[in-house]
Amino acid sequence: xxxxxxxxxxxxxxxxxxxxxxxxxxxxxxxxxxxxxxxxxxxxxxxxxxxxxxxxxxxxxxxxxxxxxxxxxxxxxxxxxxxxxxxxxxxxxxxxxxxxxxxxxxxxxxxxxxxxxxxxxxxxxxxxxxxxxxxxxxxxxxxxxxxxxxxxxxxxxxxxxxxxxxxxxxxxxxxxxxxxxxxxxxxxxxxxxxxxxxxxxxxxxxxxxxxxxxxxxxxxxxxxxxxxxxxxxxxxxxxxxxxxxxxxxxxxxxxxxxxxxxxxxxxxxxxxxxxxxxxxxxxxxxxxxxxxxxxxxxxxxxxxxxxxxxxxxxxxxxxxxxxxxxxxxxxxxxxxxxxxxxxxxxxxxxxxxxxxxxxxxxxxxxxxxxxxxxxxxxxxxxxxxxxxxxxxxxxxxxxxxxxxxxxxxxxxxxxxxxxxxxxxxxxxxxxxxxxxxxxxxxxxxxxxxxxxxxxxxxxxxxxxxxxxxxxxxxxxxxxxxxxxxxxxxxxxxxxxxxxxxxxxxxxxxxxxxxxxxxxxxxxxxxxxxxxxxxxxxxxxxxxxxx
Amino acid sequence: xxxxxxxxxxxxxxxxxxxxxxxxxxxxxxxxxxxxxxxxxxxxxxxxxxxxxxxxxxxxxxxxxxxxxxxxxxxxxxxxxxxxxxxxxxxxxxxxxxxxxxxxxxxxxxxxxxxxxxxxxxxxxxxxxxxxxxxxxxxxxxxxxxxxxxxxxxxxxxxxxxxxxxxxxxxxxxxxxxxxxxxxxxxxxxxxxxxxxxxxxxxxxxxxxxxxxxxxxxxxxxxxxxxxxxxxxxxxxxxxxxxxxxxxxxxxxxxxxxxxxxxxxxxxxxxxxxxxxxxxxxxxxxxxxxxxxxxxxxxxxxxxxxxxxxxxxxxxxxxxxxxx
Numbered sequence: 001x002x003x004x005x006x007x008x009x010x011x012x013x014x015x016x017x018x019x020x021x022x023x024x025x026x027x028x029x030x031x032x033x034x035x036x037x038x039x040x041x042x043x044x045x046x047x048x049x050x051x052x053x054x055x056x057x058x059x060x061x062x063x064x065x066x067x068x069x070x071x072x073x074x075x076x077x078x079x080x081x082x083x084x085x086x087x088x089x090x091x092x093x094x095x096x097x098x099x100x101x102x103x104x105x106x107x108x109x110x111x112x113x114x115x116x117x118x119x120x121x122x123x124x125x126x127x128x129x130x131x132x133x134x135x136x137x138x139x140x141x142x143x144x145x146x147x148x149x150x151x152x153x154x155x156x157x158x159x160x161x162x163x164x165x166x167x168x169x170x171x172x173x174x175x176x177x178x179x180x181x182x183x184x185x186x187x188x189x190x191x192x193x194x195x196x197x198x199x200x201x202x203x204x205x206x207x208x209x210x211x212x213x214x215x216x217x218x219x220x221x222x223x224x225x226x227x228x229x230x231x232x233x234x235x236x237x238x239x240x241x242x243x244x245x246x247x248x249x250x251x252x253x254x255x256x257x258x259x260x261x262x263x264x265x266x267x268x269x270x271x272x273x274x275x276x277x278x279x280x281x282x283x284x285x286x287x288x289x290x291x292x293x294x295x296x297x298x299x300x301x302x303x304x305x306x307x308x309x310x311x312x313x314x315x316x317x318x319x320x321x322x323x324x325x326x327x328x329x330x331x332x333x334x335x336x337x338x339x340x341x342x343x344x345x346x347x348x349x350x351x352x353x354x355x356x357x358x359x360x361x362x363x364x365x366x367x368x369x370x371x372x373x374x375x376x377x378x379x380x381x382x383x384x385x386x387x388x389x390x391x392x393x394x395x396x397x398x399x400x401x402x403x404x405x406x407x408x409x410x411x412x413x414x415x416x417x418x419x420x421x422x423x424x425x426x427x428x429x430x431x432x433x434x435x436x437x438x439x440x441x442x443x444x445x446x447x448x449x450x451x452x453x454x455x456x457x458x459x460x461x462x463x464x465x466x467x468x469x470x471x472x473x474x475x476x477x478x479x480x481x482x483x484x485x486x487x488x489x490x491x492x493x494x495x496x497x498x499x500x501x502x503x504x505x506x507x508x509x510x511x512x513x514x515x516x517x518x519x520x521x522x523x524x525x526x527x528x529x530x531x532x533x534x535x536x537x538x539x540x541x542x543x544x545x546x
Numbered sequence: 547x548x549x550x551x552x553x554x555x556x557x558x559x560x561x562x563x564x565x566x567x568x569x570x571x572x573x574x575x576x577x578x579x580x581x582x583x584x585x586x587x588x589x590x591x592x593x594x595x596x597x598x599x600x601x602x603x604x605x606x607x608x609x610x611x612x613x614x615x616x617x618x619x620x621x622x623x624x625x626x627x628x629x630x631x632x633x634x635x636x637x638x639x640x641x642x643x644x645x646x647x648x649x650x651x652x653x654x655x656x657x658x659x660x661x662x663x664x665x666x667x668x669x670x671x672x673x674x675x676x677x678x679x680x681x682x683x684x685x686x687x688x689x690x691x692x693x694x695x696x697x698x699x700x701x702x703x704x705x706x707x708x709x710x711x712x713x714x715x716x717x718x719x720x721x722x723x724x725x726x727x728x729x730x731x732x733x734x735x736x737x738x739x740x741x742x743x744x745x746x747x748x749x750x751x752x753x754x755x756x757x758x759x760x761x762x763x764x765x766x767x768x769x770x771x772x773x774x775x776x777x778x779x780x781x782x783x784x785x786x787x788x789x790x791x792x793x794x795x796x797x798x799x800x801x802x803x804x805x806x807x808x809x810x811x812x813x814x815x816x817x818x819x820x821x822x823x824x825x826x827x828x829x830x831x832x833x834x835x836x837x838x839x840x841x842x843x844x845x846x847x848x849x850x851x852x853x854x855x856x857x858x859x860x861x862x863x864x865x866x867x868x869x870x
Binding site (some may be wrong): 157247341352378448 | 588591596613625636644693712727
């Protein structure tokens with residue numbers, strides 16, 4: 001850090017000013033404060049989320065009628081590609097790790113910042129650069145391959161800006177790798193005195209597991225997209241059989257990254273939910289070590305199940321059977337988490353504030369998402385529902401019902417810490433419920449659609465599928481409300497919310513011991529961990545009315 | 547009343563047009579029953595705890611154990627056992643679907659952006675429509691002439707990707723007369739959603755009558771034989787030829803020793819590669835003199851050539867090597 005900034009920081013702390021006090025553009029763009037970088041990520045991913053969600057809205061409107069009257073087939077194909085690419089790489093993957101993880105990891109460890117603050121800022125710039133390339137590719141005409149970029153369609157046949165979009169994803173991948181690296185080193189090296197591995201918060205464990213995947217899997221994606229682009233630009237035969245390549249090789253490589261990436265998109269959400277359940281039940285999470293290790297088990301097993309995306313791709317029967325079995329195995333640690341969360345509620349002192357409602361919603365939706373994952377792991381059933389709306393519904397239950405619910409829950413939970421202000425609680429609760437209902441109405445009918453045989457990525461469809469599509473579109477309009485409302489009232493609360501105080505939830509953890517919002521250096525004096533995580537006092541058996 | 551009518555119109559399962567469909571549905575229903583029970587149980591327990599231990603209610607909150615190995619083992623092992631059962635059930639049907647059927651009616655499928663071209667061995671060709679006889683197992687041998695497609699028959703609960711450069715197969719036995727949808731399930735470009743068609747299941751007599759409609763066509767094997775001569779294959783691959791090349795009578799289904807010491811099964815994949823990439827698998831004892839026919843034969847001509855080569859004698863029972 002340049003000495004000038006150090007002096008400014010010093011002055012800030014002397015006046016006990018928060019990390020938000022200095023409000024110049026320069027101070028934001030050159031910040032190395034992990035909390036500010038987290039917020040930079042937040043603003044950026046909100047933009048990507050808005051663009052990607054708008055694409056989904058147009059798609060849902062188009063699917064109101066069987067003939068797909070609203071947009072042309074080519075436009076529709078570009079919309080779902082845009083929706084997938086932006087949601088996966090520019091919203092979901094950075095959502096909890098880069099926003100909440102960035103903001104919270106040093107706070108939870110009792111550290112002043114991440115291990116490499118400048119690298120952290122650099123990863124945001126790389127992310128913005130990659131996102132810029134992706135948006136530019138969309139502006140000049142878009143891409144129509146689907147987010148999966150299957151060859152040889154992407155490498156030979158598509159007439160859209162495939163290579164440019166791949167470049168955007170490629171660049172953004174480096175941001176993932178650097179963030180993962182930063183988190184791993186920080187967790188190893190910057191834990192406060194007394195904060196042993198088994199006193200870590202479960203959110204830290206889940207971030208750690210996520211980081212391992214980010215560092216190990218992302219390079220494979222980079223290689224795969226590079227090979228695809230080489231074939232597209234210079235006709236280097238890798239995947240296209242007409243050039244002597246093997247189209248299935250692409251799928252193997254792509255899913256070797258993308259299945260672990262699915263866990264990048266859910267593990268941090270599981271970590272957030274562990275935090276929320278503990279804080280709002282006033283209890284240590286039941287089976288702490290099992291919940292912690294299940295994150296690592298998911299991260300490791302997640303690397304061994306990619307073939308379940310290829311049960312009908314003509315991969316060998318033997319491979320199909322092995323991948324099916326491993327896919328069932330990876331469901332066990334997820335099941336362990338759900339059971340432990342439920343058991344945590346037992347004899348707790350539970351308050352149903354907004355973040356807790358989101359956490360409960362998460363458990364419900366994630367359970368349905370996980371259970372339907374078993375359908376897809378079951379070979380013969382997958383043969384039928386593969387590439388249908390059943391799959392769409394399944395992964396949206398995990399990605400949206402799971403990760404986005406957890407992100408919203410976490411955002412509400414730590415919002416007082418981030419902004420120093422409370423959001424309107426009643427509105428928050430209503431929004432959580434609206435989101436839950438809207439989500440189910442949107443995606444549950446898609447399970448039925450899928451089993452009935454409606455394939456995904458269809459711009460138009462046979463008439464017998466219309467009823468469920470109309471229900472789904474109706475649900476999407478409600479779901480949309482669930483995302484617009486928090487945007488409005490959270491911004492409102494920055495100015496008008498009532499001051500939060502250090503620990504509005506009465507929760508345990510270093511981040512609640514410092515001021516809201518925290519000072520730039522996080523803590524007045526370095527904290528020391530003297531007890532287990534979540535060491536809540538025994539709650540009273542008598543009713544407590546607030 | 548109108549509600550009852552409306553509900554009666556709403557479908558939850560697609561048509562069941564084969565026994566396989568029934569098997570998959572049964573497994574699906576088991577899955578719903580098991581996962582539904584667990585989901586409802588988790589939801590029930592959660593809601594019960596939420597109500598009982600809400601902060602403003604009196605309840606026994608004396609601290610329970612914060613962890614328990616027996617409990618963790620219990621709720622890991624029970625799901626594991628259930629999962630293994632489900633895995634086994636699913637794999638059993640999958641095996642069944644993967645075994646090459648006996649006495650099947652072979653139909654060739656070529657996927658291209660954005661239509662399905664189908665060809666019966668007898669010579670009849672169709673586009674986006676597949677006529678098949680009732681109760682007769684139909685084996686689809688499929689390839690693509692451009693990108694990856696997927697031939698999806700929801701009423702028979704089967705699908706398999708259709709790839710450029712290789713053959714994939716799937717089979718079904720229609721057990722219900724009627725028309726059933728064909729969808730392309732793998733995204734294949736702009737008009738992916740229009741790459742749909744129908745299977746028309748006819749009873750045996752109607753199917754025989756349907757085969758007689760239209761103009762008389764040569765069978766696929768006959769067309770293959772014509773190509774075998776017109777492309778010059780017979781110039782080398784015949785006993786009278788000046789160039790020493792392997793004779794193809796009885797080739798299909800045999801095991802072929804190669805110059806590099808490997809022994810390969812002479813299946814469709816092998817014959818296709820020999821025509822297009824003749825330098826890759828040289829038969830032991832022969833010189834690599836055959837030119838490649840890449841870009842000179844189309845996918846349907848390849849089907850015809852292979853079918854002809856298959857037709858000229860199969861010395862031993864076919865060694866079944868599923869193309870999957």
